[in-house]
Amino acid sequence: MxxxxxxxxxxxxxxxxxxxxxxxxxxxxxxxxxxxxxxxxxxxxxxxxxxxxxxxxxxxxxxxxxxxxxxxxxxxxxxxxxxxxxxxxxxxxxxxxxxxxxxxxxxxxxxxxxxxxxxxxxxxxxxxxxxxxxxxxxxxxxxxxxxxxxxxxxxxxxxxxxxxxxxxxxxxxxxxxxxxxxxxxxxxxxxxxxxxxxxxxxxxxxxxxxxxxxxxxxxxxxxxxxxxxxxxxxxxxxxxxxxxxxxxxxxxxMPLNRFEQGMEVRRSVLGDAHVDRAGASQTDFDAPFQSFITEGAWGSVWNRPGLSKRDRSLLTIALLAALGHKEELALHLRASRNTGASLEEVQETLLHLAVYAGVPASNAAFRIAKDVFDAPAEQDGR
Structure with missing residues (x-):
């Protein structure tokens, strides 16, 4: 032992x-x-x-x-x-x-x-x-x-x-x-x-x-x-x-290639299944946008050392809920399973949201969160 x-x-x-x-x-x-x-x-x-x-x-x-x-x-x-x-x-x-x-x-x-x-x-x-x-x-x-x-x-x-x-x-x-x-x-x-x-x-x-x-x-x-x-x-x-x-x-x-580094971070947060689906549905029309978010959001901002993935995950959940982006909110609530954010920390984030972004935004976010966390992880493709 x-x-x-x-x-x-x-x-x-x-x-x-x-x-x-x-x-x-x-x-x-x-x-x-x-x-x-x-x-x-x-x-x-x-x-x-x-x-x-x-x-x-x-x-x-x-x-x-x-x-x-x-x-x-x-x-x-x-x-x-x-x-x-x-x-x-x-x-x-x-x-x-x-x-x-x-x-x-x-x-x-x-x-x-x-x-x-x-x-x-x-x-x-x-x-x-x-x-x-x-x-x-x-x-x-x-x-x-x-x-x-x-x-x-x-x-x-x-x-x-x-x-x-x-x-x-x-x-x-x-x-x-x-x-x-x-x-x-x-x-x-x-x-x-x-x-x-x-x-x-x-x-x-x-x-x-x-x-x-x-x-x-x-x-x-x-x-x-x-x-x-x-x-x-x-x-x-x-x-x-x-x-x-x-x-x-x-x-x-340090990333040798910003796109590859961004893709690694994106997969670690959102999961392979989601990223693979996004890649499979990509066309010439949205390819520049996919490259932009992979390099700019995931390879640059999400990869900075100042905040942990857990911190960025909770901030993203709060912002998406405040702005009413329901589909993206559900995605990042599911991603919290990968970032180390606990259910209790998500709960506190959405409660805090009610104070600074309003009760309706918080109420809607709690409904989406209950649907996400009541579903088994396998349903998310992970």
Whole structure:
């Protein structure tokens, strides 16, 4: 059983995080405030870490990849933005290569196809089994954080030390065994997703040159360095990491073709059945109009980041009801099933309408809404 936390409104794009060795989902706490309001978050504890189940060691990297695939499948999530750090980066790489249906974009912090040779991992496993987790905590912190961070944040450093020291020993050495045996270098060359590879400038575990070489193996790989950061930039430089993540995702979402982007948004809101019917009925006479609304309304206005699809859906419902456009109102009431607008939010919108556009307009809109929501979704062709 994996311990996970899914946070944020459903209409926001999803960011999934996979942790480093010896940490739990709290690793991302410093980063999330810099991304809040723009993304929904899924964090989880790797097997053997945090509050997840801790089966006997050793583990394989395939175990961790299968765990994350199972979690996303169980939650019905597809085409996510996946961010992995260190061993979490290996998990992310493996999942993206083997289940491309689950991953849209990759953000890899301190990535490599293989992290260190087998010998040092074997020695590390013996040391931990002999001395316990606390015996390696101080040395691990020296690898995790840049010297400047350790000097300035002694109290915070103690909290991260406690997290590591309280990691279940069996889970820790189990994942060390997975790192000892894992080599995903070949799989890096088969990745199809746009991938951002980020190095901490002072990272001793996966230094910038290694991360640069890793990015070069990925067909759509991009390399960035975060200054004054070690192995955990989400803790040391969360604002800088957030800027890179937001810029990368936003850049990938920029439309290469306004019509194609508009068509994608139009389908996501109105549904494939409606858009297909509109396309089938299109003639030379109304083709310019169809192109205009696809590029201008859907590709430009509906695609802007300032409002979510849910917000735009509710605004559109209010405006169409106020203007008495009944056919279009029914269409967008049905579309609210796709935009994340709840029945209660539609109800509040139509009630608000009565105050500012008049009771008759609101009354007519409520009648149309009852007809729409009483009908099964299949009747709409979806």
């Amino acid at each position: 994996l311990h996970y936390r899914l946070e944020g409104p459903e209409h926001l794009p999803l960011l999934v995080f996979s942790n480093a060795l010896g940490t739990d989902l709290r690793l991302w706490d410093p980063l999330l405030p810099h991304l809040a309001g723009r993304y929904r978050f899924l964090r989880y504890d790797l097997r053997g870490q945090g509050l997840s189940d801790c089966p006997p060691a050793p583990y394989a990297i395939d175990d961790h990849i299968g765990d994350l695939a199972g979690l996303l499948d169980a939650l019905g999530l597809r085409k996510v933005n996946l961010c992995g750090l260190s061993v979490g980066g290996l998990v992310a790489q493996g999942l993206a290569a083997r289940r491309p249906d689950l991953v849209s974009r990759l953000i890899l912090c301190g990535p490599a196809g293989k992290i260190g040779p087998a010998g040092p991992w074997e020695a590390h496993i013996r040391s931990v089994r002999e001395g316990g987790m606390a015996s390696i905590a101080d040395a691990a912190l020296a690898f995790w954080f840049a010297p400047g961070f350790r000097a300035r944040h002694a109290a915070e450093l103690a909290l991260w030390r406690h997290m590591l020291a309280r990691t279940p020993l069996e889970g820790y050495v189990g994942t060390c065994a997975a790192l000892r045996d894992a080599d995903l270098s070949r799989e890096l060359t088969r990745l199809t997703q746009p991938s951002l590879c980020i190095a901490g400038e002072q990272d001793q575990t996966t230094p910038p040159d290694l991360v640069r070489r890793t990015a070069a193996l990925i067909p759509h790989g991009r390399f960035e360095v975060i200054a004054n950061a070690g192995h955990l930039p989400c803790v040391e430089q969360p604002a800088a990491l957030a800027r890179l993540i937001s810029g990368f995702i936003g850049e990938q979402e």
